Amino acid sequence: MMADQTRLSETLDSISDPLSGGGLVTSRRAAAPRLSGNKASVILDVTGLDADTRQRLEGEVRERLLALEGVDEVRVALTAEKLERRIIAVGSGKGGVGKSTLTANLAVALHRLGVKVGLVDADIYGPSLPRLMSAEGKRPVAIEKQLQPVETEFGVPMLSMGQLVEPGRALAWRGPMAGSALGQLVDADWGAVELLLLDLPPGTGDVQLSMIQKHRPAGAVIVSTPQDLALMDATRAIDLFRQAAVPVVGIVENMAGYVCPHCGETSDPFGTGGAQASAEALDIPFLGRIPLDIGIRLASDAGRPPAAADGESPFEPVARALMDWLNKRNA
16 A cells, blocks of 8 residues: 555554653654655654654654655654753752762652652762662763763663762862863753752852852752751751752751661660751751661662662652642742
């Protein structure tokens, strides 16, 4: 049977949309094809698809249409709408408060709640997310000078300087170089990702300022232990975001309480309730507590985020609080 407009449309609609699963025409992934002599022309919407998926889909469209009798040439025009991707920065005033562990598990918890989330390790000088996400040794590639995020087994694509340099190598970069490197990670080909979590380095220096000025996060989550010294530094981080007109989503209190695995008694080596009290004093939300748990430490060192395990983790309430905040901002 010779190809005609109807035959072309039926063939296109027999190809599955990678996101919806429906036919390309039915799901409006492809406009009605045109046939001029022996040349078929197709406009293909690739919004939300990563580079590999776009390439595979374009190849399948060409192959299926060229198999039709009377079609000798296929022209495929790719179009895409710019997605409104929001950025949430996860920061702290100092190091050692478990910010990277919180960010990794928050990303996994959000994914399990149905959010299309990506992860950027913006801690240029001390990247740890490749270990936390079991992505060590996985190097990203660049297509047309744009980095392609590395897929992880937890459903969260990620990029980190730790995937681009030799393990253990120190980066002696000044602020502008670090800011430029961060820009390449954030501006990568994130495909269908709708929410990007940035694990910031501790403090309030050049990298944070460059990120805020260029990428304008939708909000910032602050991580602190209950310890007074950590809360003093966290307050400075909050002030930085406020000065830059970046809304503070709230504070997470990490390492909050230790339950002895032998006697079951709870102790508070870093104090208790300090982050919640600070949140109330600063009139910002308190997002929740994460316990000082050896299970979290062991799982993190092994590259197995506790949020990926069966059952509810202590990170899920924080993820839900972030989702509620984002939904209210959209309302």
